[in-house]
Amino acid sequence: MRHRKFFIALGLAAAFCGTCLVTETSAQNLQATGERQAVQEANTVLQEEIKLAARPQTYLLIDVHQGVVLVKARGVEIHRLPLLSWRAREDRLPVGLFRLTARPPMDRPKTKPGEDATEHPIDVSDMPAEYHLALEPSLLVAVVPPARNHPWLWIRGRMREWWSRAVSNGSSPWLRLTLSPESARSLAWSVTESMPVLIGRATIP
Amino acid sequence: MTHLIERSKRSVSSAAVLAATALAAGLFAYQFDGSREVESRILTAEPRTTSSLAHLRAQHAALKRQLAAYAPTGAYIVVDTARNRLYVKRREAVLLDAVVSTGSGTILDHPDQPERRWVFDTPRGAFAVESKLVNPAWVKPDWAFLEEGRMIPANAAERVETGILGEYAFGFGNGYFIHGTLYTRMLGKNVTHGCIRLNDDDLRTVNRLADIGTPLIIF
Numbered sequence: 288m289r290h291r292k293f294f295i296a297l298g299l300a301a302a303f304c305g306t307c308l309v310t311e312t313s314a315q316n317l318q319a320t321g322e323r324q325a326v327q328e329a330n331t332v333l334q335e336e337i338k339l340a341a342r343p344q345t346y347l348l349i350d351v352h353q354g355v356v357l358v359k360a361r362g363v364e365i366h367r368l369p370l371l372s373w374r375a376r377e378d379r380l381p382v383g384l385f386r387l388t389a390r391p392p393m394d395r396p397k398t399k400p401g402e403d404a405t406e407h408p409i410d411v412s413d414m415p416a417e418y419h420l421a422l423e424p425s426l427l428v429a430v431v432p433p434a435r436n437h438p439w440l441w442i443r444g445r446m447r448e449w450w451s452r453a454v455s456n457g458s459s460p461w462l463r464l465t466l467s468p469e470s471a472r473s474l475a476w477s478v479t480e481s482m483p484v485l486i487g488r489a490t491i492p
Numbered sequence: 493m494t495h496l497i498e499r500s501k502r503s504v505s506s507a508a509v510l511a512a513t514a515l516a517a518g519l520f521a522y523q524f525d526g527s528r529e530v531e532s533r534i535l536t537a538e539p540r541t542t543s544s545l546a547h548l549r550a551q552h553a554a555l556k557r558q559l560a561a562y563a564p565t566g567a568y569i570v571v572d573t574a575r576n577r578l579y580v581k582r583r584e585a586v587l588l589d590a591v592v593s594t595g596s597g598t599i600l601d602h603p604d605q606p607e608r609r610w611v612f613d614t615p616r617g618a619f620a621v622e623s624k625l626v627n628p629a630w631v632k633p634d635w636a637f638l639e640e641g642r643m644i645p646a647n648a649a650e651r652v653e654t655g656i657l658g659e660y661a662f663g664f665g666n667g668y669f670i671h672g673t674l675y676t677r678m679l680g681k682n683v684t685h686g687c688i689r690l691n692d693d694d695l696r697t698v699n700r701l702a703d704i705g706t707p708l709i710i711f
Contacts, residue, residue: 319545326548333555340562343618345711360618360709362559365570395611397599401641405612405683408596411574476574477711479616491552 325352325492328382332487335384336362339483346483347387349428349464351380353490356464358477366477368470371433374463381460382487385422391415391475414475416468417444419451422484427451427461430475432468440468462486568707569621569670569698571688573614576680578670578688580701587701590694591679595686600635610635612685615668619708623663624699628671629654635685658692660699664708670698 332348339346340362348357351373358366375381393414396407417440420428429451431444448463466474567587570579573594580588595614602608632651637644645651658672673679673689688710690698 323545323548326545326552330548330552330555333552333559337555337559337562340559343620345617345709358711360711361564361707362562363564363568363709365709365711366572393597395597395599397601398639400600400603400638403639405596405598405685408598408682410597410682473574477616491549 322492325488329488329491332485332489335485339485344483346485347478348489349484349486350489352488356474368466368474371465371467373465376460380486381426381462385424385426385484385486387478387480387482387484388421388423390478390480391418391420411472411476414472416440416471418475419447425459427459429461429463430471431463431465432471433465437468564707567701568709569702571710573616573710576682578690580698588694588697590690593673593678593684593689594682595684596682600639602638614686614688614710616710619664619710621662621702621704621706621708622665624704625661627659628657628661630657633667658695660695662698662702
């Protein structure tokens with residue numbers, strides 16, 4: 288009887304160790320694969336950024352892994368906007384180089400001859416905190432404030448997002464970025480027409 | 493005695509069945525594990541895989557160096573039009589942090605020529621100092637006369653106005669300048685027609701630190 292129990296215990300231990308070994312090795316392999324993919328992505332992003340840095344222009348770098356939107360020129364970080372959260376279609380982040388088709392709309396005051404054109408200027412506080420950036424190749428970037436602090440803006444943003452997706456038959460990729468209203472306004476202020484937008488990992492783990 | 497031998501035989505056979513089950517379970521798990529392909533590569537050719545990751549990391553470091561080569565080596569100017577600040581930097585060091593006035597973003601239409609429109613934005617992008625003027629005179633453009641409700645003069649000499657741009661002006665293309673101002677109380681606000689205004693002290697510092705060719709980044 289004692290022998291039987293011993294062999295049963297031995298068998299169970301062997302089964303447990305075997306399964307653990309396979310699981311651990313798999314986890315290590317997954318980690319290594321993930322790391323390699325991350326470095327590969329970062330290298331692809333860097334290769335694109337080098338091309339952008341060679342030209343006299345400012346560009347955006349959206350790195351959701353770091354949780355930042357960077358305004359850059361000549362490879363130098365000029366301005367940093369913290370990203371509160373993000374979401375993409377099927378949680379698959381679109382990685383690559385895009386181009387902004389248009390700036391977010393803003394109401395510019397018009398002056399008449401004889402009036403001081405600088406009397407009613409626009410500033411960053413006049414910029415929207417909730418808007419869409421249409422990029423080429425087709426990618427819709429929705430910029431929204433956090434729901435808990437700005438429920439009305441958040442709902443409006445979600446409705447606009449839903450409408451845009453419905454119009455495009457839901458086939459186009461999309462990316463939703465949640466930024467504080469100040470950061471969202473600052474981003475709307477800083478972007479320019481045809482501005483290059485690079486999306487992807489900028490640093491390696 | 494026969495009974496005891498019989499029991500031992502049964503125990504050994506049960507253990508053998510269990511061991512076989514464990515082996516089969518291990519093989520099953522191995523067979524159906526999603527990363528078997530990767531695993532086998534790691535296990536059979538670990539040095540190659542390691543060097544592959546190491547190679548990617550080395551490539552990353554090389555690309556970083558390549559990117560860093562585009563960064564300005566000397567002093568460069570950064571203008572934040574949202575917060576109306578001008579910085580002169582060298583690498584990470586901030587050599588000057590100044591309050592400025594930048595473009596108002598307003599629109600002026602020509603009363604008689606609908607196709608002529610001015611948008612008073614400070615241009616955003618990467619530029620360079622193209623010219624450096626001492627005691628500059630302002631050659632007033634058409635919009636300045638329209639804004640004042642005056643006729644646009646036919647004589648070019650009537651456009652020249654002195655003493656309002658400060659001691660220096662740094663041109664960065666398309667008629668845009670970094671220059672001084674008489675309206676220092678407006679510094680920190682978006683009130684200009686696109687130029688970047690500074691107070692006299694900061695203008696002198698910019699003159700000391702920047703030269704023709706100095707990179708200028710405006711966002």
